[in-house]
Structure formats: structure tokens, C-alpha cells
Amino acid sequence: MTIATDKITYSFAEYLELEETAAYKNEYQDGEIVPMTGGTTDHNKIALNFAAYLKFALKGRKYNIFIGDVKLWIAQYRQATYPDVMLIEGEPIYYETGKTTVTNP
Structure with a gap:
């Protein structure tokens, strides 16, 4: 027996709203x-060491380094992810008004 399932499509705004209260990433x-x-x-140690x-x-240079808990929004590909390590030259550019999602790795 085959069960048909409808794929649910979410807007990025809906995803962000759901992510605020999600029990996991x-x-x-x-x-x-x-x-x-x-x-x-082991994965965590590698990311931390990197x-x-x-x-x-990069000490003394204008770079910010973030690990694991900062979302990256890649608008061109309509994808949001949590990179293990993210390097940003200069200051982060945030998506809209929050400080949880950046757009400029």
C-alpha cells in the first residue's frame, strides 16, 4: 500500500518563525x-580548533568568526544553514532586524 504525502512548502519568514521555538535546529x-x-x-573539537x-x-584584522549557532541565509540559493565555522570580513550584515541570521559570510 502506498501512502501519498503532500510536500509542504514554507516561506523563509515562516521558517524563521518556526525556528524560534523549535526543539532542534x-x-x-x-x-x-x-x-x-x-x-x-570529534566534529565539535574539529570545528572549535578550526x-x-x-x-x-587573523588577530588584528577586521574579521569576525562565528561557530554553530548563527544562521547563514544565502538568498541566491534560497537556503539557510548553520555553518560549523563562519568567517565574516568586517561586521555581520543581518537579515532584517534580528541578530540570529547573517547574509554576508
Whole structure:
């Protein structure tokens, strides 16, 4: 027996609203909300070491480094994700008025 399911498509604004109260992180891919898998301790150590390396390598330069909890909105591809490590030259440019989603990695 086959069960037909309708694919639900969300706007980016709907995704952001749902993400505010979600129990876990989700990515947004062109209208689809995709749950993220949990990380491992090894994965976390690698991301932390990479971020620390960047911090020391770029000391005194105008770069900001963010890890894991800051969303990146890539409008051209209609995708939002949580990069493990994100490097931004200068100050972050935020999506609309919040400070949880940046647009300029």
C-alpha cells in the first residue's frame, strides 16, 4: 500500500518563525525545512580548533568568526544553514532586524 504525502512548502519568514521555538535546529532549502543531525564530540573539537586557528591567524584584522549557532541565509540559493565555522570580513550584515541570521559570510 502506498501512502501519498503532500510536500509542504514554507516561506523563509515562516521558517524563521518556526525556528524560534523549535526543539532542534533545522536547515531551510528552497521552501523545505530539513532537520539537522546531531554532532559528535570529534566534529565539535574539529570545528572549535578550526575557529581558534582562524582567530589567532587573523588577530588584528577586521574579521569576525562565528561557530554553530548563527544562521547563514544565502538568498541566491534560497537556503539557510548553520555553518560549523563562519568567517565574516568586517561586521555581520543581518537579515532584517534580528541578530540570529547573517547574509554576508
